[in-house]
Amino acid sequence: MNRFNVNKNKCKGCGLCPRVCPKKILRMGDNMNDVGNRYVECIDDDKCIMCCMCATMCPDWAISICDPRENKILFESERS
Amino acid sequence: MSKKELLCGNEAISEAAIKAGCRYYYGYPITPQNEISAYMALHLPKVDGTFIQAESEIAAINMAAGTAATGKRVMTSSSGPGLSLKQEGLSFFAAAELPLVVVDAMRAGPGLGNITPSQADYFQATRGGGHGDYRQIVLAPASVSEAAELTRRAFYLADKYRIVAMLLLDGMLAQTREPVVINQDPLEDDFDKSWAVTGCKGRTPNVVKSLFLQERSLEEFIEKQLIKYSVIEETETEAELYHTADAEYILIAYGTPARMCRSVVDRYRAKGIKVGLLRPVTLWPYPSRMLRDTLRHAKHYLVVEWSAGQMFEDVRIALGYDRPIHLLSKLGGSLMDIEEIDNKLDELLINQGARI
Amino acid sequence: MTTYTMPESLKNVRTHYCPGCSHGIIHKILAECIDELNMRENTVGVSPVGCAVIAYEYLNLDMVEALHGRAPAIATGLKRALPDKLVFTYQGDGDLLAIGISELIHAANRGENFTIIFVNNRVYGMTGGQMAPTTAPGQKTLTTPYGRDGKMGEPIDVMHLIEPFSNVKYLARGAVYHPNEIRKTKNLIKRALEMQISGDGFSLVEVLATCPTYWRMSPGEAMDYVKDNIAPHVQMGVIKEQ
Numbered sequence: 001m002n003r004f005n006v007n008k009n010k011c012k013g014c015g016l017c018p019r020v021c022p023k024k025i026l027r028m029g030d031n032m033n034d035v036g037n038r039y040v041e042c043i044d045d046d047k048c049i050m051c052c053m054c055a056t057m058c059p060d061w062a063i064s065i066c067d068p069r070e071n072k073i074l075f076e077s078e079r080s
Numbered sequence: 081m082s083k084k085e086l087l088c089g090n091e092a093i094s095e096a097a098i099k100a101g102c103r104y105y106y107g108y109p110i111t112p113q114n115e116i117s118a119y120m121a122l123h124l125p126k127v128d129g130t131f132i133q134a135e136s137e138i139a140a141i142n143m144a145a146g147t148a149a150t151g152k153r154v155m156t157s158s159s160g161p162g163l164s165l166k167q168e169g170l171s172f173f174a175a176a177e178l179p180l181v182v183v184d185a186m187r188a189g190p191g192l193g194n195i196t197p198s199q200a201d202y203f204q205a206t207r208g209g210g211h212g213d214y215r216q217i218v219l220a221p222a223s224v225s226e227a228a229e230l231t232r233r234a235f236y237l238a239d240k241y242r243i244v245a246m247l248l249l250d251g252m253l254a255q256t257r258e259p260v261v262i263n264q265d266p267l268e269d270d271f272d273k274s275w276a277v278t279g280c281k282g283r284t285p286n287v288v289k290s291l292f293l294q295e296r297s298l299e300e301f302i303e304k305q306l307i308k309y310s311v312i313e314e315t316e317t318e319a320e321l322y323h324t325a326d327a328e329y330i331l332i333a334y335g336t337p338a339r340m341c342r343s344v345v346d347r348y349r350a351k352g353i354k355v356g357l358l359r360p361v362t363l364w365p366y367p368s369r370m371l372r373d374t375l376r377h378a379k380h381y382l383v384v385e386w387s388a389g390q391m392f393e394d395v396r397i398a399l400g401y402d403r404p405i406h407l408l409s410k411l412g413g414s415l416m417d418i419e420e421i422d423n424k425l426d427e428l429l430i431n432q433g434a435r436i
Numbered sequence: 437m438t439t440y441t442m443p444e445s446l447k448n449v450r451t452h453y454c455p456g457c458s459h460g461i462i463h464k465i466l467a468e469c470i471d472e473l474n475m476r477e478n479t480v481g482v483s484p485v486g487c488a489v490i491a492y493e494y495l496n497l498d499m500v501e502a503l504h505g506r507a508p509a510i511a512t513g514l515k516r517a518l519p520d521k522l523v524f525t526y527q528g529d530g531d532l533l534a535i536g537i538s539e540l541i542h543a544a545n546r547g548e549n550f551t552i553i554f555v556n557n558r559v560y561g562m563t564g565g566q567m568a569p570t571t572a573p574g575q576k577t578l579t580t581p582y583g584r585d586g587k588m589g590e591p592i593d594v595m596h597l598i599e600p601f602s603n604v605k606y607l608a609r610g611a612v613y614h615p616n617e618i619r620k621t622k623n624l625i626k627r628a629l630e631m632q633i634s635g636d637g638f639s640l641v642e643v644l645a646t647c648p649t650y651w652r653m654s655p656g657e658a659m660d661y662v663k664d665n666i667a668p669h670v671q672m673g674v675i676k677e678q
Contacts, residue, residue, distance in 0.1 A: 014456030014648075014655040020615055037455070052440065056615040059460025060451060061442060079442045104517060130516045134509070135542035142506035142539070146482075146513020149500045154513070172503050277498035277514070279521045281477035287492045289501035 001068045003048035007078060010062035011039035017054035017063065023047045026054060050074055082264040089227045089254040090115035090157075092262065093183055093247060094123070096228035097155050100235040100267040102181070103129040104147045104154040106140040108162060111195040112251035113185035116157045137162035141169030141182075148178040149288040151276030153235055153269075157183035159251070160201050161192065164209060170244055171210030174305070175290030177275075179238035181231065183247045185254035188413025196413030197251035199335060202390035205248045206364040213302050215309045216244035217316065218363040220334040224258035230361070232263055239271040241312055248363060250335050250386060312365055319367035320359040323349060324375055327356025329428060332371075332395055333384040334360050337416065341384055344421045353429065363391070368398035380428050381405045384421055386413075443467040445476045447496045454561075456655020458645035459487060461612045462526075462555055463494050465622035469629055470497065470522070479522040480514050482507045484531035487561040491526055505536025508543035511550040522629060523550040530560045533569035533592050540598070547603025547637040551628045554594060557645040565650030577650065594642060595675050606631050606639035607676040611667050613646075613659035624674065636678070644670075 004026070011033065017040055018026040025048060029041035039062075042048060048065075055063040055075040065075040087095065094116050097105070105124060107117040117133060124131045130147075134140035140156050147154040158166060163184045173180050184205060188198040203209075205218045217237050221227035227249060234245035277286050292298035320338075323345050324330055331341040338359040348355040358375060360367050381403060383392045389407045396405055408424045410416040442448060445467035453459045470476050476497050483491040485504035492499035502510045507525035515523040532540050532554050540552070559577055560566040566579040569592045574583040598604050606628050610621025621643055628639035644666055646658035653661060 010450055012455035016456050016655050016659065019656045019659070053615045055440070056618055057461070059453065059457060059464075061446070061448070061460070061464065073441075075440045077442055079448045104513070106513070132512065132516070132546075135538050138506065139509040139512075139539050139542065142503060142509035143513035143516075145503075145506075146500065146510035146515075147517040148513075149510070150480075150514060150517040152517045168503055169506075176501075277480045277500055278518060279478040279480060280496075280498045285492070285496060285498050287499050287501070289492065289499075290503075291489060291501055293490070 001066050001071070002042070002045045003050050003066055003068060004042040004045055004054070005064045005066060006040050007062045008033040008039040009035065010060050010077075011037060012060055013037040013039055014059065016057050016059065020053045020057045022051060022053065023049060082261055084259050084261050086257050087224060087260050088115055088257045089221070089224050089249055090185060091119050092224045092228040092260050093231045094119035095262045096231035097181065097235065098123060098127060098129065099262055099264055100153065100232045101269055102153040102155050102235060103127065104144070104152055105129070106132050106134050106143040106154070106156050108134050108137045108140050108158065110137075110159045110162045112187055112197070112254050113157050113159050113183060115255070116183060137165040138169065141166040144180055145169060145172060145176070145178060148173070148180055149176070149277050151273035151278070153179070153239070155181040155183070157185065159185050159187045160189045163201060163204060167204070167210040170208070170216065171212055171214060172290050173244045174210070174214030174216065175212070175301075176288050177242040178288065179242050180244045181234045181238055181247070182244060184249075186248065186250050194413045195251065196415065197253075197336065198386050198413050199250055199337070200387035200390065201248065202363065202387060205246055206366065206394070214305065215364060216246055217241070217312065218246045218248050220248050220361060220363050221253065222335050222338045222359060224253070224256060225260040227253065228260055228262050232267055235267055237316060239269070241308055243308070243312070252336050316362060317365045317367050317370070318361040319370055320361060322357040322359065324356035324358055326354055328354045328379045329356070329382065329425065330375060330378040331355065331357045331382050331384055331421070332391070333357065334363065334391065337384045337386060340416070340418050340421060344418065344425065348425065355425065360391070366394045366398070368394065371395065371398035376403065379404070379432065382408060382424060382428065384408045386410045386416065443471040445470040445496050447494050449494065451494055452490070453487060454649045456646070456648045456658065457487070458557065458612050458643070459555065461618055462553065462643050462645065463491065465618060466524075466526070466553060466625055467495060468622060469626040472626065473522070473629055473633065475522045475629070475633070478520070479524070480518060482510050482514070482523070482525040484525070484527040486528035486531050488526055488528065488555065489562070505531050505534070506539055507531065508536065508539040508548070508552065512543055512546070512548045515548055515550045519549070522632060524553055524629070525550065526553045527555065528561070529554070529556045529558060529568040529570040533594060540594070544598040544604050544638050544640070545601050547601070547605070549632055549635060549637050551632050552640040553625065554640055554642040555645045556642050557647040559647050559650045561647045561650060565647070593670070594640065595671070598640070599676050603637055604640070604676065605637040605678045608674045609642040609644065609670060609672050611644040611662055611672065613662045613667070620673070
């Protein structure tokens with residue numbers, strides 16, 4: 001379970017989350033989602049401090065943040 | 081025993097609306113319908129109703145839309161110029177299938193025109209002055225008591241068919257005082273309002289809207305409405321026939337002109353001349369089939385109308401060009417004398433070689 | 437224990453909004469407020485004509501779609517008929533301050549007890565980026581290709597319009613260019629809704645929003661533009677609270 005998780009098909013590649021990540025570990029990936037948007041990816045999940053700034057900033061509820069050590073979800077954008 | 085009151089058309093409509101369960105009225109000042117707002121402002125609070133003088137007729141019809149969206153009975157009213165402002169709203173009501181009773185106390189137009197009575201909003205009312213394919217029911221009273229009855233009927237029809245029901249009356253009838261007994265019984269209100277927005281407790285959310293972006297969704301919606309409209313035409317068309325069965329000359333008129341025509345019919349019948357009157361009560365749906373199927377026997381048809389001949393076209397549509405249809409019109413809010421109808425009728429009679 | 441779950445008042449669907457548009461963020465914090473106030477089942481929202489006209493596809497509550505500019509009148513009719521329900525309108529700058537300015541002013545002056553969420557992105561987005569009443573002097577739009585000049589009027593500040601009305605009980609302005617601002621704006625919205633619930637009367641929250649597409653900027657640049665060039669020149673936070 002990663003700390004930073006993105007639903008690639010909800011991400012529109014807008015670039016707002018890398019802008020606010022204090023650890024600068026997010027960037028637009030090279031892969032495209034099913035509708036042709038390049039989506040965000042985390043370059044170093046261990047550096048993620050789970051501050052959820054990215055998830056708060058996201059206009060499309062594409063990001064979920066988890067705490068693998070305590071196996072709990074801090075920011076859940078995927079309602080089942 | 082409910083009491084007989086001396087009310088003008090506007091007041092009778094307002095009282096009938098309240099008795100029919102209308103608890104919300106949004107209006108704006110415009111002659112000749114100001115008595116409605118005044119009456120509602122005075123009487124709605126007594127029944128815990130809500131009256132707002134809106135900032136414009138546009139605001140008023142949209143306030144009505146907000147209330148109608150909750151399934152509650154609501155009314156708004158105006159005259160020609162105000163109805164012109166309300167047309168987008170009326171189109172919204174049609175697309176959102178919201179019930180509404182709207183009153184047009186007609187004054188002369190176009191433009192500011194003047195404040196004397198007219199029937200020149202007929203096209204706007206029956207053809208729909210708003211955009212898109214839609215219809216609205218149009219009821220035309222010819223007396224103060226009928227105005228009250230048709231108001232009640234309008235609330236019933238609006239809820240029954242989720243449609244706009246308009247009361248179309250000339251400014252004279254709107255302001256003429258007559259004795260009237262208003263029906264006091266509560267109007268049935270067990271219509272299915274599960275579509276209304278009330279807060280989605282215990283159900284999935286409802287949306288009241290008029291946008292149909294999905295492919296073919298508006299097309300399908302309109303097809304459904306056309307079925308509804310044909311049912312209304314089938315079941316709700318209403319007209320009064322007065323001495324038409326053996327009539328050689330049939331007068332066709334609604335509202336106050338129809339009252340004048342009624343006395344013309346009486347006077348000519350007394351002279352042994354077979355004159356009759358067709359008085360449409362529903363202007364949409366228009367009694368075309370009745371005209372076409374049961375009233376083709378007359379030699380001449382005389383449409384008496386306070387406009388340049390708008391209902392005249394519906395008569396032409398019903399009877400076609402092989403029946404002689406004449407028009408006696410009064411324009412620009414000028415008042416018609418009853419002798420003018422006599423003279424026009426005499427003219428037709430002389431041409432036919434009748435001795436009068 | 438999860439600290440944040442997607443609000444029940446929000447549908448879990450992909451929106452039609454352009455990448456980086458603030459509407460998504462504002463929908464989210466509005467939905468969070470409605471959930472936190474436990475009002476989803478007792479709320480009726482009014483969507484405007486504009487990019488957010490189909491906000492009901494994203495907000496999971498009863499809604500009415502208003503004709504352009506008429507949301508405050510619709511909301512008046514709604515709230516008068518449902519006095520115990522939460523009623524809000526969600527409007528853009530064209531809807532509120534151009535065609536609908538009369539409805540805004542008179543609803544405010546009557547102190548109608550509903551809340552307006554005013555999304556101010558300085559252009560007409562849905563129709564292709566035309567000038568709005570809030571377009572800045574010199575700002576180029578589809579209908580001010582040479583930049584807005586004096587003859588086209590100056591930006592209208594909604595606060596100056598309705599702040600003087602005694603019936604206006606709460607006015608605030610927020611932004612969404614950074615998570616901190618997003619949280620502040622959420623609290624402003626929540627406060628407005630709380631005041632409505634306690635029956636205080638008319639409230640409006642303006643949100644400085646972006647339109648990356650018609651500002652011809654990337655979403656990040658647009659957010660920075662608000663931070664550096666818009667927010668510093670206007671009063672932020674609570675402007676009126678009675």
